[in-house]
Amino acid sequence: MAREEPWNYSRQAPDIVKARSIPDMHAHTRWCNHAHNNTEDIIATFLSGVDCHITEHAPLPSDFLKGRGKMPFAYDIRGMNREEMGSWIRMCNMQKEQVEGFAREASSMPCGIELDYLQGYARDIKQVADSIDSVLRKNGSRLNHIGLVVHNISGVPLFNRHAMAYLLSEVSAHDVIRNYFESQRRGIEEMEGYCDFMCHPGIIHYLINRAGAKMMEDEHLSGTYIRAYKDFVDFTASKDICLEINTSGLERDFLHCPREEWHLHPDRPHPHMPYEILKYAIKRGVRFTVGSDWHNPGEGQRYFDQVHDVLKQLGVKEVYKIVNREKVAVGIS
Ligand SMILES: [Zn+2]
Numbered sequence: 001m002a003r004e005e006p007w008n009y010s011r012q013a014p015d016i017v018k019a020r021s022i023p024d025m026h027a028h029t030r031w032c033n034h035a036h037n038n039t040e041d042i043i044a045t046f047l048s049g050v051d052c053h054i055t056e057h058a059p060l061p062s063d064f065l066k067g068r069g070k071m072p073f074a075y076d077i078r079g080m081n082r083e084e085m086g087s088w089i090r091m092c093n094m095q096k097e098q099v100e101g102f103a104r105e106a107s108s109m110p111c112g113i114e115l116d117y118l119q120g121y122a123r124d125i126k127q128v129a130d131s132i133d134s135v136l137r138k139n140g141s142r143l144n145h146i147g148l149v150v151h152n153i154s155g156v157p158l159f160n161r162h163a164m165a166y167l168l169s170e171v172s173a174h175d176v177i178r179n180y181f182e183s184q185r186r187g188i189e190e191m192e193g194y195c196d197f198m199c200h201p202g203i204i205h206y207l208i209n210r211a212g213a214k215m216m217e218d219e220h221l222s223g224t225y226i227r228a229y230k231d232f233v234d235f236t237a238s239k240d241i242c243l244e245i246n247t248s249g250l251e252r253d254f255l256h257c258p259r260e261e262w263h264l265h266p267d268r269p270h271p272h273m274p275y276e277i278l279k280y281a282i283k284r285g286v287r288f289t290v291g292s293d294w295h296n297p298g299e300g301q302r303y304f305d306q307v308h309d310v311l312k313q314l315g316v317k318e319v320y321k322i323v324n325r326e327k328v329a330v331g332i333s
């Protein structure tokens, strides 16, 4: 099924601010069923000299999906349809063929995946990534990067409000927080070699808050959150992965969060990685990618100027981008 018009090289790259020197490692396209960007727009932007990368939601393993019907809520699939994966790969390859000779890095295209870690399914998930990579390779390309992500714990999709409310009726918010960070940690351990960066670590505070638990105002809950987050940062410090500073958090409704130490800037909402954690992670030597997690045109590199200034203030000299599954330092100018 063709979702997009055939790529036309005369097409202009969309107008995206070229924000200082920070690559955007996280964009979505129509192929994931809940975003509105065209693949071609992102690639055209990349070729126009803006470092932006597609990190598309990979399909969930079919064995995992088979068990979802038993849950007391509708299971919304946030990923490419498995049947369409081939078309997406062909699309990436077609782009590559058309732009050969134009690409700034001829051997790399900015196509990667956001790969869901699901407890108990590590083997199946690796197979999904391998199959995408092998088809790309047959066509002279390869998977550029993998961002690992936790969107589910105990089979419950955390981004579904009803499912989240269900989960919070079954277990305490403290346990949800601890299980979430534990799942991120296990993901990194079990998916070794399949994780260049962790996507939006810590987003659980947004999801819990959205489900009505108001954890920002609750001393105990936010204490559990910060402790679990710091433990997770300690764990990642010794691993060969980057943590993503995901600027979609700055779009959300955390402006009135009472925790001053979480905000980058008093007039703005705070990010998924609270300022307090960001400073801690820098001290522990953690490496970062930055991603706007854009799903709609116009969201590329959102708030990158702000992140740029904060990182500079904190003495960070470089962030990372991924090129052919290798971490490449990019100096912050
Ligand atoms: Zn998404």
Ligand SMILES: [Zn+2]
Pocket: 026, 028, 114, 199, 293
């Ligand atoms: Zn994403």
